Amino acid sequence: MKVGADAILFDSLAELTTLIQDLKLESQLELTEPVLDNSGNVLLREGIVVKPAALARLEAMPGQYRSEFRVRITQPLLIGVRAALVQAVLQALRGARSAFVRALFDATGHNYRKYIATAFREQKLALAFFRMSRENPEFFRHSANLGLLTLGALMHTNVRRRMIHINAFQAGLCADLALVDGNRWRDPPEDYAERRKAARQSASLGAAFGLSADAEAAICEYPVNMQQPMAADSVVELPENPETEIDTKFFDDLNTPTEDAPPPRSGAVDDESALILTEVLRIAHYVGDIAGRIAEGATFAEELVYMTTYNASRGYFHRDFIKPILKVFKDFEIGARKLMKVAELERRCTYPPSAWAYPKPLSGQVLCRNHEYDCPLLIQGWDIHVIAPAEAYGWIGVDLPAGNYHKCQLGKDLENK
Numbered sequence: 478m479k480v481g482a483d484a485i486l487f488d489s490l491a492e493l494t495t496l497i498q499d500l501k502l503e504s505q506l507e508l509t510e511p512v513l514d515n516s517g518n519v520l521l522r523e524g525i526v527v528k529p530a531a532l533a534r535l536e537a538m539p540g541q542y543r544s545e546f547r548v549r550i551t552q553p554l555l556i557g558v559r560a561a562l563v564q565a566v567l568q569a570l571r572g573a574r575s576a577f578v579r580a581l582f583d584a585t586g587h588n589y590r591k592y593i594a595t596a597f598r599e600q601k602l603a604l605a606f607f608r609m610s611r612e613n614p615e616f617f618r619h620s621a622n623l624g625l626l627t628l629g630a631l632m633h634t635n636v637r638r639r640m641i642h643i644n645a646f647q648a649g650l651c652a653d654l655a656l657v658d659g660n661r662w663r664d665p666p667e668d669y670a671e672r673r674k675a676a677r678q679s680a681s682l683g684a685a686f687g688l689s690a691d692a693e694a695a696i697c698e699y700p701v702n703m704q705q706p707m708a709a710d711s712v713v714e715l716p717e718n719p720e721t722e723i724d725t726k727f728f729d730d731l732n733t734p735t736e737d738a739p740p741p742r743s744g745a746v747d748d749e750s751a752l753i754l755t756e757v758l759r760i761a762h763y764v765g766d767i768a769g770r771i772a773e774g775a776t777f778a779e780e781l782v783y784m785t786t787y788n789a790s791r792g793y794f795h796r797d798f799i800k801p802i803l804k805v806f807k808d809f810e811i812g813a814r815k816l817m818k819v820a821e822l823e824r825r826c827t828y829p830p831s832a833w834a835y836p837k838p839l840s841g842q843v844l845c846r847n848h849e850y851d852c853p854l855l856i857q858g859w860d861i862h863v864i865a866p867a868e869a870y871g872w873i874g875v876d877l878p879a880g881n882y883h884k885c886q887l888g889k890d891l892e893n894k
Contacts, residue, residue: 478612480604484509484547485554490535493546497532500557504528509547514538550604558607559597565610566593569621577768577781578622580809581629581802592628592642596650599687606650609657616657619765624650626761631753633801638750640689648692648758651683652676652699665766672700690746695754699762701793756795760802763788778813782806815839822887827852832885833877835861843888846877856884 479486487493497503504526512521512535520542521531535542548554567590570579582589597603610617627649631642655678656662666672680688680696688696764785771780785806789799819834822843826832831847834840844861845852860881 478608480608481547484549485604487546487548489544490532490546493548494532494536496548500554500561502553502557505551505553507549507551509549510545512542512546514542550600555600555603558603559594562597562603562607562610563590563594565617566621566625569618570625572618575622575625576813577764577778577806577809578625578629580805580812581626581633584805584808585629585632587632587642589628589632589642592646593624595643596624596646602647602651602683602686602688605686613657616662619662620650620653623652623761623765624648626765627652627754627758630757630760630798630802633805634753634757634798636753638747638753641691641750641753644689644692644695644750645754645757647683647688648695648754649761651686651688651692652679652696652758652762654679654682663769669700669702676700691750691754694746694751695758698751698755699758701759701763753798756798760794760799763793764802778806778810782810819891822890825887826885827854832887833882834888834891835863835877835882840891841888843885843891844882845885846882848883850883852885854886856886859884 506527508523511519511523624646628646631645655675680693684693767784823832828849831845831849833846835844863879866876
């Protein structure tokens with residue numbers, strides 16, 4: 478897939494039909510150039526809606542035409558792309574390793590889905606990340622988590638400034654764009670100068686995709702020199718000539734900036750907004766970075782809390798922004814410890830994996846999910862009636878259907894009874 482100014486290029490029919498199916502765009506797309514057979518005859522004309530029957534005919538004649546489809550960027554296509562991106566970001570939020578990110582969102586009343594949807598209204602940004610979601614899904618999830626962390630950090634403050642929540646999500650989303658190639662994002666540079674250079678490159682890429690001036694400023698300035706704690710009253714200063722030489726090839730076809738033609742900034746920088754965004758991005762990127770380095774296991778939540786608290790105490794983060802985050806993470810740690818005890822209890826099941834602590838995470842009883850009537854731990858006559866399907870914490874792809882379930886004697890050992 479390649480993205481141009483007015484069209485998306487697909488080099489296979491399978492890729493095009495998959496897009497149509499995924500975005501539910503049957504009979505809604507048109508081509509900017511005709512599809513010709515090997516003799517130069519027109520098989521699909523440009524400027525008319527592509528019908529499913531026409532695609533079916535092409536499927537029946539492989540190798541007899543030039544497999545190149547230039548799909549016009551239209552409003553229905555953009556609507557489908559944006560809806561798919563919102564769903565992909567929310568799916569990243571529900572990922573098993575994103576529980577600590579999800580904790581930030583569970584503890585706020587903000588309409589974060591609206592923030593995310595609004596952030597993708599910028600066409601270039603939406604198309605760039607849509608392509609990334611399909612061709613480099615791991616990096617997309619990494620970027621989505623950074624965007625969610627930055628937005629989540631901001632939502633726990635009392636800041637109310639125009640567009641700042643949308644800008645926060647976009648800043649996190651674009652903070653590592655320069656590391657998209659290969660696996661550089663998995664092991665970001667340790668050297669402060671290298672991190673700063675990568676941040677400037679990412680800011681330039683983001684600006685080329687329509688990032689706001691405030692978000693661009695935050696990306697330029699978020700790297701922290703761990704040898705020198707940040708002052709609480711530090712200010713954001715943009716360089717007059719930012720470094721714009723991009724050393725990634727992934728976005729080459731998306732009109733990215735060059736050293737000779739840096740992208741114009743989208744408006745003037747609001748210094749106060751830029752400073753706020755810098756601080757929350759600094760926190761989010763640090764938390765995301767250390768979470769990636771901590772092994773998943775029993776002490777994950779504890780290590781995350783302790784490392785963040787330790788460096789907050791050393792002055793690397795603005796206290797007004799880090800305090801509410803630490804509170805959420807400490808509550809998350811307590812909840813994680815409770816869930817570990819619940820998991821240990823469930824493992825004592827006579828017919829694993831039937832024992833299900835319910836409701837989670839604050840479980841007060843244990844039920845038999847698989848209706849093992851011969852189990853000696855079954856409690857007769859005190860059934861639990863589940864009204865709506867329950868999400869399975871840690872049971873990937875499994876939900877608890879609505880219905881009646883017998884209680885289990887293991888529930889006597891739950892702390893929340």
